[in-house]
Amino acid sequence: MAAGVLLEARGVTKFFGGVRAVRDLDFSLGQGEVLGVIGPNGAGKTTLVNILTGFVRPDRGRVVFRGKDITGLPPHKIANRGLARTFQGMRPYPGLPTYKNLVVPLNSPRVRKTAAGRFGDLDSVALDLLEEVGFERDSSVPYKTADSLPLGYQKRLELARCIALRPEVILCDEVFSGLSMAEISSMLPLLEKLLSRGIALILVEHRLRELFRITRRVLVMRFGEKIAEGPPREVLGRPEVTAAFIGRGSPP
Amino acid sequence: MSTRKLRKRRVDRGIHVRTRGLYALSSYREMAYLLAPRLFLLVGLLGLPPALDLYGQRVLCAAAVFAMPALAFDFLAEYVGLVCLGGALFIGFGGYAAGFLNARLGLSPVLTIPLGTLAGACLSTLVILPCLRLRGVYFAMVTFMIPLFARHVIVALGLLGSTEGITGLDTLPDPLIEIYVILAAVLASLFALRRLVNEDLGLILRGIKENDQAVAASGISILRYRVLAVFIASCIGCFAGAYLAHLYGWLGLSLFAMDFSILPIAAAVMGGTGTLAGPVVGAFLLTSLSEALRGFGQLRVVLYCLVLLAFILYKPEGLLKVLERKYQQFERREEV
Numbered sequence: 001m002a003a004g005v006l007l008e009a010r011g012v013t014k015f016f017g018g019v020r021a022v023r024d025l026d027f028s029l030g031q032g033e034v035l036g037v038i039g040p041n042g043a044g045k046t047t048l049v050n051i052l053t054g055f056v057r058p059d060r061g062r063v064v065f066r067g068k069d070i071t072g073l074p075p076h077k078i079a080n081r082g083l084a085r086t087f088q089g090m091r092p093y094p095g096l097p098t099y100k101n102l103v104v105p106l107n108s109p110r111v112r113k114t115a116a117g118r119f120g121d122l123d124s125v126a127l128d129l130l131e132e133v134g135f136e137r138d139s140s141v142p143y144k145t146a147d148s149l150p151l152g153y154q155k156r157l158e159l160a161r162c163i164a165l166r167p168e169v170i171l172c173d174e175v176f177s178g179l180s181m182a183e184i185s186s187m188l189p190l191l192e193k194l195l196s197r198g199i200a201l202i203l204v205e206h207r208l209r210e211l212f213r214i215t216r217r218v219l220v221m222r223f224g225e226k227i228a229e230g231p232p233r234e235v236l237g238r239p240e241v242t243a244a245f246i247g248r249g250s251p252p
Numbered sequence: 253m254s255t256r257k258l259r260k261r262r263v264d265r266g267i268h269v270r271t272r273g274l275y276a277l278s279s280y281r282e283m284a285y286l287l288a289p290r291l292f293l294l295v296g297l298l299g300l301p302p303a304l305d306l307y308g309q310r311v312l313c314a315a316a317v318f319a320m321p322a323l324a325f326d327f328l329a330e331y332v333g334l335v336c337l338g339g340a341l342f343i344g345f346g347g348y349a350a351g352f353l354n355a356r357l358g359l360s361p362v363l364t365i366p367l368g369t370l371a372g373a374c375l376s377t378l379v380i381l382p383c384l385r386l387r388g389v390y391f392a393m394v395t396f397m398i399p400l401f402a403r404h405v406i407v408a409l410g411l412l413g414s415t416e417g418i419t420g421l422d423t424l425p426d427p428l429i430e431i432y433v434i435l436a437a438v439l440a441s442l443f444a445l446r447r448l449v450n451e452d453l454g455l456i457l458r459g460i461k462e463n464d465q466a467v468a469a470s471g472i473s474i475l476r477y478r479v480l481a482v483f484i485a486s487c488i489g490c491f492a493g494a495y496l497a498h499l500y501g502w503l504g505l506s507l508f509a510m511d512f513s514i515l516p517i518a519a520a521v522m523g524g525t526g527t528l529a530g531p532v533v534g535a536f537l538l539t540s541l542s543e544a545l546r547g548f549g550q551l552r553v554v555l556y557c558l559v560l561l562a563f564i565l566y567k568p569e570g571l572l573k574v575l576e577r578k579y580q581q582f583e584r585r586e587e588v
Contacts, residue, residue, distance in 0.1 A: 053469065079471035091463040096455065103455045108471030122452065165471055 006031045006200055007083070007169055012051055012061035014044075014224075021047040023224045025061070029169065034191075034201040036211045036232070039221035040244055045204045046088060048221070049171050052202075053085045054078040066168075080110040084162035085171040090154045092146030098135070098157055099142045102126035105164035114166070126164075133160045133190060152183035159190065169200045176207045184210050208232075220244065256587055263582040289579070293529065297439060301431045309431050313499060315539035316434040317343075320492035322516035322523075322531035323441050324485035330526035331449050332481040333461030335388065338380065338395035339516045342489025343496060344402055344508035345379075346372035348412060350494035351503035355418045364422075365433075365494045372490030377483045384478050399508040406505065417504025421497055434495055438532060441488045446528050448484070457481050522563050524570025533572055 008028040014021045022044040029035050037045050050056035052063055054075040063071045070078055079085075092101050105111065106122050131137045133156040141149070146157060155175055162170045175191075176184050184207070191214055195201060205211040211218070212232040220228040220235055222244040228235045235241055301309055321339035328334045350368025353359045359367070383394045407415055424430045448454045456477055459467045464474050497503045515538065516531065523534025541559060545552040567574055 055465065055468075074473070075465075075468040076471050076473045079469055085469050087466060087469070091466065093455075093459050093462045096458070100455055101459075103452050104459045104467055104472060105470035107452055107456055110471050161466065161470060 004030045006033075006066060007052070007202075008064040009048075009052065010062045010064065012048070012058045012063065014047055014051060014056060014058050016047075020044075020224045022051065022058070025221075025224075025226050027219055027226065027229065029200055029202060031168075032195060032198045032200050033217070034195055034203065034215045036215040036218035037202060037204045037221065038206070038208060038211065038218055042223075043221040043244075044224040045221055046173055047224075049085060049173050049202070049204055052171060053083060076108075079165060079167075080108060082110070082165070082168040083171070084165045084167035084169070086155075086158045086162060086173055086175060088173045088177070090158050092149070092154060092157055094147040095145055097143050098146045098149060098153075099123060099126040099130055101146050101157060102129055102160060102164050105161050108165060110165055129160045129164050130157070132163065132193075133157070134186065135160075151178050152180070152187075155179065155183075155187070156190070159194075163194070163199075167199060169202065170194065171202045171204070173204050174206065175203065176205060176210050188214060208236075258585040258587065260583055261586050262577075263584070265580055265582060289529075293442075293532075294439065297435050298432075301428060301435070306427060309427055311539060311543050312536075313431050313434055315536045316431075316438050317492045317496050317499075318512075318515050318519060318539055319438045319532045319535035320434075320441065321489045321512055322519040322535045323438070323445060323528065324489040325516050326520045326525055326528055326531045327445050327449070327488075328481060328485045329520075331454060331461065332457045332478065333464075334384075334478065334482070335392040336380070336395045336482070336485065337392050337513050337517065338376070338398055339489060339514075340399035340508045340510060340512035341379070341395065341402065342372065342376055342486055343493035343512040344399055345375045345486075346490030346493025346495075347497035347503050347507040348372070348406075348493075349375065349490070351418055351421055351497045352412060354421050354498070355412075355503075361422050361424055361498045365491070365498060368494035368497070369487055369491040372493060373483055373486035376486040376490060377479060380482050380486075381479060384475065384482070396513060399510070399513065403505050403508045413504070415505060417502060419502050421501045421503065423498055423501045430499060434492070434499075437491055437495070441491075442528060442532055445488075449528070453477075453480075518560060520570075522560065522571060524572035524574075524576075527570065527572045527576070530570050530572035534570070537571070 005028050010026055012025045013023050025048065027035070037048065039045055047056060051058045054070070054073050054077070057072050061071070062069055065078075065081060065083055068081075070081065070083075092098070103122060103126065106125060127137060127142055130142045135142050135153065135156065141153065146154070149157065159170070159172075159175070172191075176187065179187065188210065191201060191203075203211055203215060216231060217229070218232050218235055219226055220241050227244060228238055228241050301312060304312065321342055324342060325336060325339060328336045346368055349371040350361075350364040353364040353367055353371075354361065379398055380395060383391055386394060406412065412418060424433065449458065456467065456472060460474055460477060468474055493507060496507065516535065519534035519538050520531040521534070522538060523530030523532065525531070542552070542556055545555050548555055563571075
């Protein structure tokens with residue numbers, strides 16, 4: 001393991017029946033780094049996130065986090081090691097006020113171990129977290145039921161749920177999708193703030209333009225395989241990448 | 253006048269909003285609004301027994317026994333997302349555990365009821381544990397089958413009196429003590445559960461019901477919390493079982509009767525699922541109804557079912573939700 005490597009996938013493969021969702025995928029993520037994962041629909045991006053976070057068990061290959069093999073661990077154990085994720089379809093707990101949604105991660109063993117988690121007032125910790133992701137503290141927004149929030153706030157709540165765990169990596173599954181330009185341009189500084197705090201990010205995205213404003217390295221997937229990796233401009237210049245996005249080419 | 257169209261309009265009294273949190277302390281009127289329904293239940297249940305004859309007290313006991321698994325059902329179904337039809341399982345295991353401790357080890361009911369509750373709850377949780385992997389209706393079906401299975405195991409292995417059961421268990425010393433034990437248990441469980449579902453633990457459980465993946469991604473073991481919830485519900489159900497064995501001084505296969513699985517659900521539906529108080533009220537109403545219809549002989553079951561059907565057709569949300577709405581809102585007719 002190279003120094004500074006935080007998360008690593010080695011030869012990860014997953015079949016769903018006869019469909020190859022992810023095949024022989026290798027990548028590594030350094031501490032505090034940001035990696036974009038792009039690819040056409042059905043390229044296996046979300047499956048990759050699911051494998052990394054333990055929601056799907058790979059058929060072959062290993063996932064190594066901080067030098068320890070975490071392949072096959074249940075999701076909650078992986079989350080407790082500091083690997084948080086957002087979900088593409090957000091379903092906050094309906095009927096609960098927004099800040100009460102954060103009660104769940106704040107009760108996880110990872111947070112309970114810390115002094116603040118054990119002795120702190122969870123409600124005020126939750127309000128602090130919401131303020132961090134851009135909820136106005138003195139407004140009524142944090143007290144509204146979470147399912148009544150607009151999409152942009154729901155995405156922020158989802159991020160707050162991850163930050164509550166004080167993670168080392170956050171895997172964001174399409175955090176920009178469905179947002180307006182204004183919402184995206186306020187989301188980007190938030191992600192940059194997380195990076196500046198040393199949290200590494202993996203951003204699975206369709207919105208390339210916005211993604212390239214924050215990431216310096218992207219991984220392109222097609223039909224479950226990695227077809228390119230490198231700086232955004234260089235990668236997009238490659239013919240196979242263009243073909244994947246425009247739609248030429250068939251599964252090999 | 254016939255051309256005037258009237259529309260029902262509901263105006264919220266604002267009790268619910270204003271009495272949330274500390275604001276309730278701001279006026280006696282508001283505190284009275286908050287306290288009235290609770291006091292009604294408390295005073296009503298605790299004041300009723302001395303006014304009843306022995307028969308009435310027995311009916312009240314039976315109703316309270318049904319209220320316990322109804323509470324357990326409502327808690328698991330609405331706040332944890334586990335539709336558990338195993339009311340008979342709780343009653344049976346609790347009853348057999350308490351009966352065994354009393355008949356074979358000679359402990360007094362003061363000990364056997366709490367110990368039987370705990371032992372039965374542990375056993376129930378262990379049995380339900382492998383089913384927790386199942387979802388929705390499959391979990392419901394398997395939990396419904398377990399009591400039937402338990403009956404066969406008891407008969408096949410000749411355990412604890414086999415088909416005959418065990419008679420001559422110690423009973424509680426006085427009818428009034430008998431009834432207050434179970435009423436206190438019902439009220440304590442009700443208020444404890446209502447508190448629990450709004451504490452952190454309850455919020456996590458509700459989170460598991462709504463979105464278990466997000467809970468797992470938040471570093472919380474879903475299985476652990478589900479087991480804990482099942483154990484809490486088992487304790488409530490098994491207490492009723494342990495109590496029932498000592499109420500009748502007898503234990504037998506009918507502790508696993510399907511009535512204990514089905515009636516609590518009927519009570520929960522009639523009273524209003526998800527309110528916790530609803531199933532308790534429902535259990536008292538259903539049991540009283542069943543007794544009131546005794547005079548009709550064979551027609552009793554038909555009438556009983558008709559009443560249930562009427563509830564499902566006309567008040568599908570349940571009695572308590574309707575009452576709650578009436579309590580919190582004015583209704584008035586006004587012109588369109």
